[in-house]
Amino acid sequence: MRRLAGAPFFTMLYLKNIVAALILPPLGPLMLVALGLLLLGWLPRIGRVVAWSGIAVGLAMITPASVGTLLEPLEDIPAVEPASLAGADAIVILSGGLRDYAPEYGGSTVNRITLERVRYGARLARQSGLPVLVSGGTPSRQANARGPGEAQLMKQVLEEDFRVPVKWVEGRSLDTRQNADFSAQLLLPQGVKRVVLVTHAAHMHRSVEAFEHAGLAVIPAPTAFFGGPGKDDNLLPKLPGINTAYAGGYAAHEWVGILAYRLSR
Template identity: 30%
Template sequence: MDSLFFIFSKVLTIFLYPLPVFFLFCIYLLFRIKQGKTKFLFFLICLFLYLSSSSYVANALVTGLEKDYPPVSLEEVPKAEVAIVLGGMIQTISSVKARPELSDSADRITDAIRLYRAGKVKKILFTGGSGLLLSDEYREANLAKSLLIDLGVKESDIILENNSRNTYENAVETKKIIEEKNFQSYILVTSAFHMKRSVGCFRKQNLEVIPFPTDYRSFQMDSGAFELYLPSAGYLDTTTFAIKEWVGYWVYRAKSYL
């Protein structure tokens, strides 16, 4: 009986999710619309949204970004003087101001702490100001400091860069600190899907970083999971940031940032 309840709870909750319900309405409307041209255009719109929110499209886009940077174990990582952590995991517009609120990319900061605690790096350099267009009151690096300290990093081992607004500026501003501190070796910590563009930016600044990718977003498509066959807001989100990352990569190449 418990197994049956589990199955029904998974199947019936489909009708609580906005996207599956939306597509059910779309199917209904496709049968109701009589005009051929209108029906075809409506079908194309629905198909576009369906593909954008499918696991197959989302996974293909993000896998293309991650494939050149497979996971690296702590044991494999050579020692370096500093871990450069790219921002993008702390909510600067969270309604909660009493503590840093982490986003889906929290692995960036937690893996940097793992490197530090394993003795792979002596310092953590967090780079990231505000990437918001109209609000820069809260800088991500400033918010990260208290979190790093709470999780066991000595304040004297934390270096903050809070002026950069994007990946290119992360590299430019970080280079100034690297030269000032005379660091000779550095591990770059960021999401695997973001590593392709990040490594290019840092190496363009003549910083030969050691990549330590984290926060993998690709899926195991052969798992047979029922949820893989349903459109979801999660897959739509993956498609969205993967497209943004691909566009960012090619724009950066065009601007010679890479």
């Protein structure tokens, strides 16, 4: 299990985020275009190829057909069957970020990604009666000791808005692997070995791998599917737009994350 903490880990985390921003949409394709334009004066043929490649990648990341192709293998785990919940010991809900400025909620609250996961986790908790663990830290707040982290906000939303009690709060983790490692540290000593894991469908493969590596058996409970099982009922819009761009960026992020997992083994 990874036990990185303190300033070195925060430095690596921010560097990782900077690299991801540079290679993922929307900035990644624009960087390719800019590089191609810079090369035109010295290597015009290569410069044109690079610039047009950036344009092609940018268009691909907002086009439903290509985004659906990226999403299909990520979202191939079906929705959980209620009967399978009987074999679990707990429900684990992963965070996906927070909304720092939410004056209508008195300060900050969970963002749309976390809320989608929390809502489904609450539904499963009511169906099964299983205890709930929420997992997720906040890099800036942990570095500056400022305000509640994501897990604390998840607990607040679950208990106040959904009337679902939270038994465990794991608020140290800063990425999916740490979600798994630190959750396992809380659960395994208490005899919890099999968990229902709630996260976005596109994030499920990476999450299952991390939690199984941490020593927990996993029942995947994906939510918030971007795509669908076939072209006729695909949930993506038929034309390029902001929703497709969001789904394409999410899919690209997951594929880069999966590649990083493979390379770090």
